[in-house]
Amino acid sequence: MIRHDALDRLPVRSAVPALRDALDGHGAAVLCAPPGTGKTTLVPLVLAGLVGDGPARRVVVAEPRRIAARAAARRMAWLLGEKAGDSVGHTVRGERVVGRHTRVEVVTTGVLLQRLQRDQELAGVDVVVLDECHERHLDADTVAAFLLDVRETLRPELRLVAASATTDARGWAGLLGGAPVVEAEGLSYPVEVVWSPPARPLRPPHGLRVDPALLAHVASLVRRALAECEGDVLCFLPGVGEIARVAGQLGDLGDIEVLQVHGRAPAAVQDAVLSPGTGRRVVLATAVAESSLTVPGVRVVVDCGLAREPRVDHARGLSALTTVRASQATGGQRAGRAGREAPGRVYRCWSEAEDTRLPRFPAPEIRLADLTAFALQAACWGDPDASGLALLDPPPGGAMAAARSVLAAIGAVDPEGRATDRGARMSRLGLHPRLARALLDAAPEVGPERAAEVVALLSEEPPREYGDDLAAAWRTARRGGDAYAARWREEARRLRVAADAPRRPDTDGATSAQDDHAAGLVAALAFPERLARADGGSFLMLNGTRAEPAAGSHLRGAPWLAVAVADRPLQAGHARVRHAAVVDEHVARRAAAALHTTDDEVHWTGGDVVARHVERLGAVELTVRPLRETAPALVRDALLEGLRQEGFGLLHWSPGALLLRQRLAFVRLHLGAPWPEVTDDALHARVDEWLEPELSRARRRADLARIDAAGALARLLPWATGEAARLDELAPERIAVPSGSAIRVDYADPERPVLAVKLQEMFGLQDSPEIAGVPVLVHLLSPAGRPAAVTADLASFWRDGYRAVRAELRGRYPKHPWPEDPAGAEPTRHTNARLRR
Structure with missing residues (x-):
């Protein structure tokens, strides 16, 4: 018997006429309805004609999670006074409860995706409801895209409803071709927010790691909530591990029942959470309780403020989860669970100021995932x-x-x-393509039974207590009686059927050696780039990452490992092996055949040219032997590599060569083209113009040291324009000073050349000398050749600075002339005695 009283209390009923009109007129609609309004339960029943006076239709409801799909189907069956599988059924991976007369079928988005690939028309389906589309899971976005394609090309009569509590209504309406937006009023109660951050700063989450101090704070807030409020407490935590740790810290709460709900929880636990309790309860939950599900009796929410989002895990080769701060929208969803049935309260483990800095919405999975x-x-x-x-x-x-x-x-x-x-x-296997490859390619060798069992082990990481040896973990799962083992057996059975492989009665008689080989081969085929060879106390994976098994693990003694799961702890230099199987080189070569290469390599290594023939699997060198004959082009490239690494100092730079480079740098800076740039980068860019043919004749480092850099560098001078002949005019090596001496110019700083000359040799010169229009910086030296003064304005020095230098040095050097008027004195290289003669 239909429970009309319960149906009449659902607030979404008022929006049903507008939803019907939208579907009749446009064929698609966006339904925005707050949590608890009945959008997941009443709307499908109305659209299927099971409630009200509408025509009979077949409706498929897509939910992002298995627990929500099962719960929604059971709730709708209860509202109709039936059992699941009659008018309403559900299909999730490994479980199908559907009868001949089923008109509403609740499925996960993954199941619907597989169904669309098999039957693009969705024959017999009249309406598809995409529930909780605001969560932006990749499968849900993909299903929506495929359904829109089906409507446009094959079945324009197929009706679509995008339903959510909080969503980008305008974006979804545009995606559905300008579909109407139907909004339903919610029946919600006020929720008081209590900001309760921890007393001290915490370490931010990293990967799957959460600061234990936060979990202790969450447990204390749960106890506080039980003392200050009535009703059940719903506590949000990011993952199964955190749920278990908080449950352990809560200890014995007397008559208060502690329930743990997550995607891996047994069906009996999930059913208990979704049913009214006989006493007070504390429900520790992951994101599965954020939407779609109503947990009866909840008046208080404790929110840790963390969530798990997908990221590309390059250490595992699959999309993995990482811990992040939950968005404002997620916090609103969680808080709303406290106000579904009565006024409630939410305790938040962060401050109000922090809340304003949180992202508004969670990021779409398509932007983040593998x-x-x-x-x-x-x-x-x-x-x-x-x-x-x-x-x-x-x-x-x-x-x-x-x-x-x-x-x-x-x-x-x-x-x-x-x-x-x-x-x-x-x-069609419902697996990540890597695991599908492993299942298909390993089955002919190790048998479909073993292949399916190992792939099932890889598709959901075994508990840590199973150990890090994949083969040993497999044997533990076979004889295990825990929840993981039960799920593993069900998934192995599903994979064996999905792969069209009959069961072979060989598992019970399997030997350890056969298990080890099967586990290693399957893991290697799934993750070939993470095959790893022992190398100097650690393992080098084919992808170039180093990894280490845990201290004391027997995996440390293996020559090769097929690494299934690895992570990189904070501040660790190497990845940490979490699960791996022992393999040999034959398995590695077979599984990673696509990464096998043989090359003749000539490189600059250890300060010289090294030529060798190398056989590799990815980054791992299998065999190496020296090359006797090498291609000149490869040798030349290696020599250039050496020049880039160590610089042009490898050539022979005489004092004249160094001076030539400095003079060229000076004229290039102050006169520009056609004078060449002589920086290292510029010389590398024009190496063919100035270092040939010497470079082509060289074979090793010693040959480079015999190349005359001056002669090679001279090739860059602008000979074609005739400007090369002016180099001595524009940047002379020496300058004649008043005494008649020719003094060498220092061009080490191309901005300002330096002339270091004894002070007495500059007597009588009024203005500082210039080179290419640039005033020379004159270093005036004492008779002993030590710096006495520096000036770029000689006239100013004679007028203002000379007197102090004269007073300081004339007593120290009495044999040298120190006239009172240096600007009018005779320049000299000699002492007073020599002058008198």
């Missing part, structure tokens, strides 16, 4: 670069290029980016 699976879906859809898909945010070009590179390497796409038959099969 796009390999998305790129394969797009290729199978017939749009390899996704340029024709209607997406709120286009995929980043770099991430798409990296994704296509992976797909090409595993044979999922052809050179044009179109999906191969193998790629289409991979896309």
Whole structure:
């Protein structure tokens, strides 16, 4: 019997007529309805004609999470007075509860994505509701794009509803072709906000790490909430590990039940959370409780302020989660759970000032995640670069290029980016393409049963207590009775069926050696670039990253590892191996065949030219032998590499060569072209013009040291214009001074040449000498050749500075002339005695 009283209390009922009109007129609509209004439960029933007087239709509701899909289906069945699988059913990965008369089917977005790839028309489906589209999961965005393509090209009569509590209504309306926006009023109660940051500053989250002090603060806030408020407490934490740690810190709360809800929680626990309790409860939850689900009895929310977002994990080769500060929108969603049934309170583990600095919305997954699976879906859809898909945010070009590179390497796409038959099969497995490749390629050798079991182990990281040896963790899962082992067995069964592989009764009799080989081969095929060879106390992965197993791990003694999971701790020089299998070089060569190269290499290494033949797997050198015959072009490149590393000091620079370079730098700076630049960068850019043919004849460092830099550098002079002949005029090596001496000019500073000359030799000169119009900086020396004064204005020095120098030095050097009027005196190189003679 239909529970009309419960249906009549759902606030979204008032928006149903407008939603019907929008779908009848436009075929699509955006439904904005606050949490708890019934958009997830009443709207599908109305659209299917199970409630009200509408026509009978088949409706598919897409939810981002399995727990929400199962809960929504059960709630709708309860409202109809039926059991799940009658008029309303659900399908999630590994579980299908649907009957012959089912008209509303709740599925995860991943399931709907697979269904669309098999049947683009969605035959028999009249309406698709995309629930919680504000969360911007990649699968949900992809499903929306595919459905819009179906409406435009195959089934214009297919109706679409984008439903959310908080969303970019205008953006979604535009994406749906100008669809109407229907808003429903919510029945919400006031929620008091209590700002309660920790007493001391905390370390920011890094990867999956959360400061233990924050978790202790969260546990204390839960106790405070229980003491200050009535009703159940819903506490938001970023992940399963944090939930377990807070639960442990809460200890014994007497009659208060502590429940842990997350995507991996057993169905019985999930059901208990979504049902009214008999006493007070504390529900520790991840983001699965932010939307779609109503947890009855909750009056208080404790929000740690953290969330998990996807990032490309280059250490694992898959999209992974990292801990970030939750957005303002996420905080609003969480706080709203306290006001669904009565006035409530939210305790926030941050300050009000911090709140204003938080991002407004969470970032769309398409901007952050590994796009390999998305790129394969797009290729199978017939749009390899996704340029024709209607997406709120286009995929980043770099991430798409990296994704296509992976797909090409595993044979999922052809050179044009179109999906191969193998790629289409991979896309149907419901796995990341790397894991799909491992399943398909390992099954013929190790058997489909073993291949499916190891891939299931890789698709969800085993608990840490299983250890870091993948083969040992596999054996633990086989005999385990915990929740992880149960999920693992179900996923292995699903993969065996999805791969069309019959079960082989060989697992029970498997030997340890067979298990070790199977685990290693599957992990190597999934992550070939993270195969690692022992090298100097650590392991060098094919991708060039160094990694180390934990202290005391028996993996440390292996010659090769197939690393399945690795991370890089804060301030650590090497990655840390979390899960790996022991393999040999034969497995490594086979799995990473695409990374195998053989090259003749000639490089500047250790200060000289080194020529060798190298066989590599990625960054790992397998064999190395010296080369006896080397191509001259490769040797020349190596010598240039040495000149770039160590500079042109490798050549023979006589004093004349150094002076020539300095003079050229001076005239280039002050006169410009056609005089050449002689900086290192400029000389490298014109090396063919000035260092040939000497460079082509050189074979090693010693040959470079025999090249006369002066002769080579002279080739850059502007001979063609005739200007080269003026170099001695424009930048002379020496200048004649009044005494008759020819003094060498120092061009070390091209801005201002320096003339170092004894003071007495400059007597009688009124103005400072110039070179190419640039006043020379004169260093006036004592008779002993020590600096006495520096000037660029000789007349000013004779007038103002000479008197002090004369007073200081005439007593020290009485044999030299110190006239009172130096500007009118005779210049000399000699002493007074010599002058008198």
